[in-house]
Amino acid sequence: xxxxxxxxxxxxxxxxxxxxxxxxxxxxxxxxxxxxxxxxxxxxxxxxxxxxxxxxxxxxxxxxxxxxxxxxxxxxxxxxxxxxxxxxxxxxxxxxxxxxxxxxxxxxxxxxxxxxxxxxxxxxxxxxxxxxxxxxxxxxxxxxxxxxxxxxxxxxxxxxxxxxxxxxxxxxxxxxxxxxxxxxxxxxxxxxxxxxxxxxxxxxxxxxxxxxxxxxxxxxxxxx
Amino acid sequence: xxxxxxxxxxxxxxxxxxxxxxxxxxxxxxxxxxxxxxxxxxxxxxxxxxxxxxxxxxxxxxxxxxxxxxxxxxxxxxxxxxxxxxxxxxxxxxxxxxxxxxxxxxxxxxxxxxxxxxxxxxxxxxxxxxxxxxxxxxxxxxxxxxxxxxxxxxxxxxxxxxxxxxxxxxxxxxxxxxxxxxxxxxxxxxxxxxxxxxxxxxxxxxxxxxxxxxxxxxxxxxxxxxxxxxxxxxxxxxxxxxxxxxxxxxxxxxxxxxxxxxxxxxxxxxxxxxxxxxxxxxxxxxxxxxxxxxxxxxxxxxxxxxxxxxxxxxxxxxxxxxxxxxxxxxxxxxxxxxxxxxxx
Numbered sequence: 001x002x003x004x005x006x007x008x009x010x011x012x013x014x015x016x017x018x019x020x021x022x023x024x025x026x027x028x029x030x031x032x033x034x035x036x037x038x039x040x041x042x043x044x045x046x047x048x049x050x051x052x053x054x055x056x057x058x059x060x061x062x063x064x065x066x067x068x069x070x071x072x073x074x075x076x077x078x079x080x081x082x083x084x085x086x087x088x089x090x091x092x093x094x095x096x097x098x099x100x101x102x103x104x105x106x107x108x109x110x111x112x113x114x115x116x117x118x119x120x121x122x123x124x125x126x127x128x129x130x131x132x133x134x135x136x137x138x139x140x141x142x143x144x145x146x147x148x149x150x151x152x153x154x155x156x157x158x159x160x161x162x163x164x165x166x167x168x169x170x171x172x173x174x175x176x177x178x179x180x181x182x183x184x185x186x187x188x189x190x191x192x193x194x195x196x197x198x199x200x201x202x203x204x205x206x207x208x209x210x211x212x213x214x215x216x217x218x219x220x221x222x223x224x
Numbered sequence: 225x226x227x228x229x230x231x232x233x234x235x236x237x238x239x240x241x242x243x244x245x246x247x248x249x250x251x252x253x254x255x256x257x258x259x260x261x262x263x264x265x266x267x268x269x270x271x272x273x274x275x276x277x278x279x280x281x282x283x284x285x286x287x288x289x290x291x292x293x294x295x296x297x298x299x300x301x302x303x304x305x306x307x308x309x310x311x312x313x314x315x316x317x318x319x320x321x322x323x324x325x326x327x328x329x330x331x332x333x334x335x336x337x338x339x340x341x342x343x344x345x346x347x348x349x350x351x352x353x354x355x356x357x358x359x360x361x362x363x364x365x366x367x368x369x370x371x372x373x374x375x376x377x378x379x380x381x382x383x384x385x386x387x388x389x390x391x392x393x394x395x396x397x398x399x400x401x402x403x404x405x406x407x408x409x410x411x412x413x414x415x416x417x418x419x420x421x422x423x424x425x426x427x428x429x430x431x432x433x434x435x436x437x438x439x440x441x442x443x444x445x446x447x448x449x450x451x452x453x454x455x456x457x458x459x460x461x462x463x464x465x466x467x468x469x470x471x472x473x474x475x476x477x478x479x480x481x482x483x484x485x486x487x488x489x490x491x492x493x494x495x496x497x498x499x500x501x502x503x504x505x506x507x508x509x510x511x512x513x514x515x516x517x518x519x520x521x522x523x524x525x526x527x528x529x530x531x532x533x534x535x536x537x538x539x540x541x542x543x544x545x546x547x548x549x550x551x552x553x554x555x556x557x558x559x560x561x562x563x564x565x566x567x568x
Contacts, residue, residue, distance in 0.1 A: 116312075116314065118311075118314040119316060121267075121270075121272045121301070121310075122308065122310060122314035122316075123316075123327070124271070124272065124301035125272070125301045125302075125308040126328030126370065126371075126374055127302045127303075127305075127374065128302070128328065129302065136327075140316075140318040140319075141316075141317060141318050143318075
């Protein structure tokens with residue numbers, strides 16, 4: 001009998017993390033695009049992009065350092081809320097958010113940068129507030145790219161392994177996500193049940209790409 | 225009485241922009257070659273670009289200071305009530321014609337204004353179309369409708385015809401000129417096309433490398449350009465360095481011809497200009513006449529262009545069905561058609 005818990009854990013983790021990553025990535029990208037100081041822009045861009053460049057275990061190492069029981073944030077949560085972050089379900093979310101954030105941020109940023117800056121200036125001279133310009137012009141015209149980034153980030157969160165292993169561990173029924181389960185089953189010699197999980201991941205990944213292409217193509221057709 | 229006052233300085237990569245002008249009525253033209261700072265001037269008025277120093281202010285019933293570096297005032301573009309027509313119109317591609325026209329309006333008053341604008345700009349039936357489904361002329365009408373729906377105090381036009389073929393350009397010029405005539409606020413037209421400023425603007429500024437090199441009534445500047453650069457930008461095809469012979473005679477060094485002029489020549493005159501249309505057939509002993517041997521003629525649909533061996537250009541109108549033309553042996557120019565120029 002197949003253990004369904006990794007599937008539920010993964011769906012829960014991926015859904016919550018994409019919710020966080022999507023909005024944070026979007027607004028951070030907006031902030032970076034609006035930023036006028038190039039030096040600060042480059043430094044911040046480097047920091048936000050680092051998680052996809054570094055090996056996931058290295059990112060996990062840093063996360064453990066910050067969120068672990070002796071880390072600054074980890075200790076704070078234990079002292080004030082009696083909540084242990086490391087090796088709990090929330091740790092899988094943190095790992096997924098951090099690892100998928102650069103994909104969302106970079107996609108949104110390049111989608112924003114491709115919007116003709118004259119459109120934004122036109123909005124300004126027409127008296128539209130910056131928030132309205134963001135929603136109605138920048139976001140609306142960058143939407144296909146943003147959705148693409150969101151789906152890539154979702155897939156990345158779903159497939160997150162290295163940093164999750166470091167920060168959340170591999171506790172069955174709590175932090176064992178789908179990729180963890182595949183690894184554990186293979187390690188235990190159960191190729192059959194590993195195969196079931198693999199099929200599941202492939203189907204979700206394919207479906208995500210399908211949605212991404214569908215939305216992008218449909219939006220572009222509408223304006224043309 | 226409305227008055228727009230602009231006096232700004234800005235350091236740019238290639239040169240320093242320094243412009244100073246005042247506009248009290250109608251349309252002001254800013255003419256200059258590409259990259260002379262004219263678009264930046266326009267954007268500084270709109271608030272899209274910040275000058276380093278200076279003042280931009282508009283007086284209608286009372287004075288609104290848009291920008292004042294000393295008093296640290298820099299009004300956001302949103303607060304300036306200025307309409308800006310972008311070179312590519314900057315229509316929002318994700319919005320329909322209707323939504324584009326309503327973009328600058330608040331929710332309460334937009335319905336009526338939008339339908340008025342749609343009618344006024346002959347956009348009936350196109351309300352639900354997206355900008356990409358419109359022709360160039362329709363796009364410009366939508367952009368103008370969007371600006372006028374917002375009822376701006378000043379309209380800024382940034383090279384409105386630069387990316388168009390000749391046929392469309394001529395039609396749209398008439399369309400825009402009608403719209404500007406109905407508009408009772410101030411407007412500024414930036415362009416590198418002398419025909420456009422001549423058609424639209426009573427007042428004209430000529431910019432070169434960030435400096436104003438001519439300022440005044442359009443007709444005056446075209447008739448008496450005073451400076452070499454100005455003459456060139458207003459379309460004077462023949463310009464030559466000179467050697468002054470006496471008060472009324474000069475030798476044009478580039479063409480090797482001596483001319484009599486109608487005005488007394490002051491010592492700071494270094495060049496003369498002759499418009500290509502100002503020559504006429506002559507005989508050998510006429511005043512200001514010269515030999516035309518070894519000329520080349522180029523046939524255009526409605527004019528002959530003759531390139532003379534000495535470097536002068538002559539243009540002569542013709543009918544479309546005429547294909548033969550004998551170049552006269554001698555050409556002359558009336559002394560009062562010789563423009564005296566200073567080298568900046």
